[in-house]
Amino acid sequence: MRVLVVEDDAKIASFIVQGFKQSGFAVDHADDGEAGLALAETTDYDAAVVDIMLPRLDGLSLVRRLRAARRPIPVLFLSAKSSVDDRVRGLEIGGDDYLTKPFSFSELLARVQALIRRSSRSPEATKLVSGDVTVDLVSREVMCAGQPVILQPREFSLLAFLLRHAGRPVSKTMILENVWDYSFDPQTNVVDVVVSRLRTKIDPDRKRLETVRGVGYIFRPHV
């Protein structure tokens, strides 16, 4: 797995590059837009993390030119601005995801991994299995430790989302985006509420669905 990081702030760049390396990625770093574009045009990357505000060539133009050259690399935009407009503009241009600074590296990693998986286009299984939890996406049946479990629609979507990211932490924002389809944080405790309800149904002994302090939640396979 090879990732391109285009970020001009040395501190943030080194924090991202270190993080990816520790997670087993090969990383290239460019600190301005033109260098980033040159790398992206000549090397095959599995994903790119691009800051929007860059010297010489801004991130939006960089991606616009990449898309014009028909380079289908999945791109995640980083921005200091959290406005909805910026987000929409980034996604319209051909970005695949958007993250506002400051962010946690785990969230960035989870999102980049999701992007890579999505772009590798392996048809999604109709059944998600992680440890002793099985979710059938077609019949919507859920089994936990050999017992059938009845879930509400939202609990079902949340569990499916957690299973797709099993073993990796996901943030509340990611859950809101994917389960509730909210592109901005409505600042409520709904995620906590639904997670705690899901817990009572599939994880009464608290071995599978863990809270990662400062990050979000992680689903750990349990046999």
Added chain:
Amino acid sequence: MFDRLRQSLALRLAWQYALMFALCVGVLFGVLYWRLARSLEQRDQETVEHRAEDFAAAFEVGGPAGLSALLHNDTAPDVRTLFVRLISSDNTAVFVAAPPDWIETQVEHIPVPEWGGIIAERKTQTVRVPQNAMRDYTVASHPLPNGWLLQVGRLTDSRPVLLAPLKKAFVGVGAAALLLSVGGGTLLAWRATRPLRLVSETARRILETGDFAARVPGPAGSGELATLVRQLNTLLDRNAAHVQVLRDTLDNLAHDLRTPLTRLRGTAELALQDGGDPVEARGALADCVNESDRLLHLLERLLDISAAEGGALKLNRSQFDLRSLVERAADLYREVAEEGKIALVLELPVAVNVSADAIRLGQAINNLVDNALKYTPSGGRVILGVSADQAGARFVITDNGPGVPVAERSAIFRRLYRSDSSRSQRGFGLGLSLAKAIAEAHGGTITVDEAPGGGACFTLSLPV
């Protein structure tokens, strides 16, 4: 003082105006003078030419003798004032008759025109011969069939003499008008530019003394300058209001950041202590991350509210059914309501079309729902309804909780306000202020009343 006078817009305008005025009058006079002189000359010319033709006819019938007889017999008063001369083809004067008041030498001075193409083109050629400062001759030369030339002339007043009264009148009237235009123009322009001087003086005062309360003493009326002054004052007012909002926000922000920052610092300090349990230290660090996330959210919401209140919030308006936002909010909070055993009741009988920023308005509605759920006791009920009439669209949310005491009804919309009874609840006390700021950015309002049978009833109204 002289420098200021020279730089004065009023004076400059007045001088420019006077200059233009003088130029126009000068051109007018020139044209008039020329036209008048021309028409006077033409009259003289016509008289002598007419006579020259008469005399030429007499000459053709009776020769020099016939002409002489005609001159003697004609009693018309003007004939006696005419000068008549016959010039033969060898260029000698055959016959000369001069008015009695002419002296001989004058006659000698009257030139014989050069021949050439003139005869072929015109029967008579007239020239003016300047005699002295006061007098000119107007002489018509008429060629005769036998090759001779008949000249008829007349002494006329010279152009300067004729038009001297006109010139005099012009100089007098022109000078007076010029003086009046400079004086009156200066006075008028000085008065008209008074608001400008007031504006500049006020600006100088603000710049020099930092007195932001200074306003331009405004002239009444609806002229351009009065409008300018009024607009400037409005601008200053609005600026002052913005500065005040900014100052208040900063004060509040500094105050409200202090507590979480202190907590953050304490937690970090604890994690740093020597000999601490590494697991506890990790926990403390995670708490630091959580606390800084909270701070970040607080900051972002405060900025949102400030932007909405200051008019800097960009609204992406579109047309949609208000019910869709209410249904979405109900969907978002369904589990929260279930958890609190609160019934969320939707009363959405008809479509209510609005033109608004769907995301922002959705935020406002979410915050109102969030607020209602927070203050409704277990087993309670929250009703979400929409309605519309000529005045606009309304979203009404009614709960059967404790309601809002009258004394607190305006305070609850203040930033970071938390009633004593809500201190235990999570949140910053920003939800209602954001909802209100969003409603007002749309030109609408949010009000709170007591619901029938107790409880709170919030109404978000949007104008048509």
